[in-house]
Amino acid sequence: MSRLILLLCLGVCVSWPAIAQEVPPKQEFRGAWIATVINLDWPLNPVEPTDVKKRRMEILLDGLQAAGVNAVLFQIRSEADAKYVSETEPWSVWLTGSQGTPPDPFFDPLAFAIEAAHKRGMELHAWLNPFRVQRAVGSSPTSPDHISNRRPEWTFTIGGIQVLDPGIPAARDYVVDVVAEVANNYDVDGIHFDDYFYPYPPNQITNQDDDTFAEYNRGITNRGVWRRENIDLFVEAVQDTLLAINHDINYGISQFGNWKNGVPTGIVGLDAYSVIYGDAVTWLNEQTIDYLAPQLYWAFGGGQDYGKLAPWWASVAIDRHPYHGLGAYRTIYSRDEIPRQIRLNRGNDDIQGQILIRALTVAGNSLSLRDS
Numbered sequence: 001m002s003r004l005i006l007l008l009c010l011g012v013c014v015s016w017p018a019i020a021q022e023v024p025p026k027q028e029f030r031g032a033w034i035a036t037v038i039n040l041d042w043p044l045n046p047v048e049p050t051d052v053k054k055r056r057m058e059i060l061l062d063g064l065q066a067a068g069v070n071a072v073l074f075q076i077r078s079e080a081d082a083k084y085v086s087e088t089e090p091w092s093v094w095l096t097g098s099q100g101t102p103p104d105p106f107f108d109p110l111a112f113a114i115e116a117a118h119k120r121g122m123e124l125h126a127w128l129n130p131f132r133v134q135r136a137v138g139s140s141p142t143s144p145d146h147i148s149n150r151r152p153e154w155t156f157t158i159g160g161i162q163v164l165d166p167g168i169p170a171a172r173d174y175v176v177d178v179v180a181e182v183a184n185n186y187d188v189d190g191i192h193f194d195d196y197f198y199p200y201p202p203n204q205i206t207n208q209d210d211d212t213f214a215e216y217n218r219g220i221t222n223r224g225v226w227r228r229e230n231i232d233l234f235v236e237a238v239q240d241t242l243l244a245i246n247h248d249i250n251y252g253i254s255q256f257g258n259w260k261n262g263v264p265t266g267i268v269g270l271d272a273y274s275v276i277y278g279d280a281v282t283w284l285n286e287q288t289i290d291y292l293a294p295q296l297y298w299a300f301g302g303g304q305d306y307g308k309l310a311p312w313w314a315s316v317a318i319d320r321h322p323y324h325g326l327g328a329y330r331t332i333y334s335r336d337e338i339p340r341q342i343r344l345n346r347g348n349d350d351i352q353g354q355i356l357i358r359a360l361t362v363a364g365n366s367l368s369l370r371d372s
Helices: 002-020 050-066 109-119 169-185 210-216 223-245 280-286 306-316 337-346 359-363
Strands: 029-034 071-077 123-128 132-134 155-158 161-164 190-193 250-253 321-326 353-356
Touching: 029 123, 029 321, 029 359, 050 109, 050 359, 071 109, 071 190, 109 123, 123 169, 161 169, 169 190, 169 223, 190 223, 223 250, 223 280, 280 306, 306 321, 306 337, 321 337, 337 353, 353 359
Parallel strands: 029 071, 029 353, 071 123, 123 190, 190 250, 321 353
Antiparallel strands: 132 161, 155 161
């Protein structure tokens, strides 16, 4: 009997070095965006009963947990509206089917999602669209207390899209106050913005801010420089506000993945710097954000080569965390594209993780992503 035990022990000892040589994955942020605008991920139908909405959220989070996701970025503000209890903005049409109408039976989606995420060991970052007021003017009635009705002079409209004018200091302050309301009232782990600053083509701004520039130019003569500085001032103001409320709230922005044409060499196409006036490199250099999630929804190769952009963003994110945004929704990808991108990320010590869009794609195991 003692000889058998000795042999078993030897067997364990012999096999142990092979196990010990395996290198565990580095600590990483494994996020997923839960998009609520036009009911992309949740809720699937704004008029479905409250108990169905709750159950759908739980099922979605269960699927994300099974995929290894440890942080969700939940869109709580899509068109100057709210999927949380707000004294500033009306309930979202994408939540109840009618802007300004609360859920019935009542529940607080953000509070519910925070509790459900934390139970599953996930962080929850509140995702807000900063300046969009209406994605399609006239598509549905707005409530009297919507900012489009209370402060129309703070907005401009291009091609049916209405946005708050980032050049107006009071408009920027308004969005900062919205963030403060969330940070003060909810146990969020993060505040997260997408990059709807100045609007994307085909609704790119031209002269719609002539009056604003004339009044608030701060002595700056180059309008592109001025627009970028408007966004920089906003980003910094949000950071100052969050630090005053709670140092533990992480603050991040998801920026379009092409900073400038030709940077790095070979990258071409629409760029954030000159089109939507978002200068993420400045935010990283000035450390006015905690993390950046560049939207790298492209494959390896081509004019927006993931193999070039991913390490470049990591190289400029000095003392900040880059969490690369991956386009899991892009069914045009080959089955191994996202796994290859994640392997590149994990092999680069300067890349701290990734965020996948969209949550339903991940939880639903599209292209066998979760299996991979």
